[in-house]
Amino acid sequence: MPHYTEKSSVEKETENIFILQPVFDGQYADLHKEAVSLIESAGGAYAGTVYQQIREINPATFVGSGKLAELDRMLEGLENITVLFNGELSPSQTLNISAALSDRKVIDRTTLILDIFAKNALSGEGKVQVELAQLRYIYPRLKGEGEKLSRLGGGIGTRGPGETQLETDRRLIRSRIRFLSGKVEEMKKRRALQTTRRKKNSARTVALVGYTNTGKSTLMNLLTGAGVYVQDQLFATLDTTARTFSLDGTEFILTDTVGFLRELPHHLVDAFRSTLESAVDCDLALIVCDASGDYDMQMKTTLDTLCDLDFKSPYLIVMNKCDKAAERELFPPDCVCISARTGEGIEELKRRILQAFSEHLRAAELFVPYNKISEYNRIRHRITERKTEYTDDGIRIDAVIPEECYAACKPFLLHREIG
Ligand SMILES: Nc1nc2c(ncn2[C@@H]2O[C@H](COP(=O)(O)OP(=O)(O)OP(=O)(O)O)[C@@H](O)[C@H]2O)c(=O)[nH]1
Ligand SMILES: [Mg+2]
Incomplete structure (x- = not known):
């Protein structure tokens, strides 16, 4: 069996994290801002940034060797500084960059996110899922057979779930991964059972989903x-x-669950799949956005992740933090504007939740050929069009339809009926 040692009760001093930010296009500023929040959420201290324009990815070190030499000189003599590469590195790139930086500790964005998950998982189930994701990610990054995980150094990126540190070798990690995968499978079955029971009891379920930190x-x-x-x-x-x-x-x-993030490591989505699936398997989802932030990106990330989770339920878009939002003109149509802090809009939200249930809304994908538009127009006012796309032959519509109008929509239903 793998061997655990409890972390020392003396807290480590705050780890300083320096960001190496690759620059491909205009997106980097937001990603950089998010990385600073991730560092703070992991309990680290942001120590500065060096930007590097990437024209061609260096397969060995991602960024050019000149830049790494410059960064190495810059950080010379500074102890307790970890370098965060704000992207995903292959195992060999991580090792090569670390070597070019005088064996300094180097982590990538995924490692940092996994670390926050390890820090914040409280339930047994959460811990198992995080540990599995961490081990799957760290495993190919160990230098060689017999290499001790603990040699990677404690602190951010190597923190184990439940404040334990894994001290074991690759062979034992493999068996631990098998063991944890089995546990996750068991949990999945238990969850499926709970969902069936809940459905039998015909409890009405509403799920809060959305980008992280939206409220x-x-x-x-x-x-x-x-x-x-x-x-x-x-x-x-x-x-x-x-x-x-x-x-x-x-x-x-009402269920509240883990939030989403753009480019969330797929290991994490996989490990958390059963938790997320059971949370999004609801009668109605409230997709919560931060109205004072980049809500288009939040919506896109959320819908992409939900799609990956085979989400099939109708949803309401809830624009939260409206107390901080300057203008509402560009908000998605049909959204509910609220502030969970001041209570503004909550009565309207409650009304909309009740309405969604009373109308027995169903989500579906429609396709309306251009020569059938007039037929469709007769029922159009009853339908909420969440997204429309004009193709060569007709309009594809991501729609929410009241139950009693469903039959009239049948001619336009696409095979991938979602609801
Ligand atoms: N101004 C303002 N701040 C809010 C509002 N709702 C939440 N917040 C703040 O936003 C921050 C995040 O709130 P949470 O409720 O933890 O957000 P969450 O979506 O559950 O976040 P995660 O669980 O981390 O994914 C906190 O500091 C809240 O106080 C709001 O309506 N207005
Ligand atoms: Mg939360």
């Missing part, structure tokens, strides 16, 4: 008084919470 847990607390941990940091929530709340005498179950 999902704040809204959860406001609606249910659940007392979920709220913090201005990324991935404050890792464990799913479910609470009941009632509207007009009808009871609902």
Whole structure:
């Protein structure tokens, strides 16, 4: 069996993290800002940034050797500085960059995100999922057979779930991965059973989903008084919470779960798949966006991740933090504007939740050939069009349809019926 040692009770001093930011296009400023938030969420201190324009990726070190030599000189004599490469590195690139930087500790964005997950996972289930994702990621990055994980150095990037540190070799890691995968499978079965039971009880379920730090847990607390941990940091929530709340005498179950992030490491999505799937397997999802941030990007990331999770439910778009949003003109049509902090818009949100259930909304994908437009126009006013795309032959519509209008929509339903 793998051997664990408890971390020393003396807290390590704060780790200083220096960002090596590759620059491909105009996107880098937002990604850089997000990296600073990730560092803070991991409990590190941001120590500065060096930017590097990338015209051609160097297969060995990603950025050019000249830049690395410059960075090495820059950091000379500075102890306790870890370099964060704000992108994903292959195992050999990580090792080569570290060697070019006088064997300094080098981590990439995925390692940092995994670390935050390890820090914030509270439940047994969360811990198992994070540990599996971490081991799968770290495994190919170990230098050689017999290399000890603990030699990578403690602190950010090597923190184990539950404040334990894994001290073992590759062979044992392989068996640990097998063991954890089995556990995740078991959890998946248990979750499936719970979902079936819930469906049998015909409880109405509403799920809070969306980008990280948009205020999902704040809204959860406001609606249910659940007392979920709220913090201005990324991935404050890792464990799913479910609470009941009632509207007009009808009871609902509201769930709050882990938030999304652009380019979330696929190992993590895979490890958390059963948790996420059970959370998004709901009667109605509230997609929470931060109205004062880049909500288009948040929506796109959320919808992409949901699609990956085989999400099939109708949803409402909730623009939160409206107390901080300057203008609302460009908000998605049909969204609900709220502030979970001031309570603004909450009554309207409740009304819309009730309405969604009373209309028995169904989500579906429609295709309307141009020669059938007039037929479609007769029912169009009853349909919420979430996304329309004009193709050569007709319009593809991502739609939400009230149950009683569903039959009339049948001629336009695409085979991939989602609801
Ligand atoms: N100004 C303002 N701040 C808000 C509002 N709602 C939440 N916040 C703040 O936004 C931060 C994140 O809130 P959370 O509720 O933890 O967000 P979350 O979506 O659950 O985040 P994760 O669990 O980390 O993914 C906290 O500092 C909240 O106080 C709001 O309506 N207005
Ligand atoms: Mg939360």
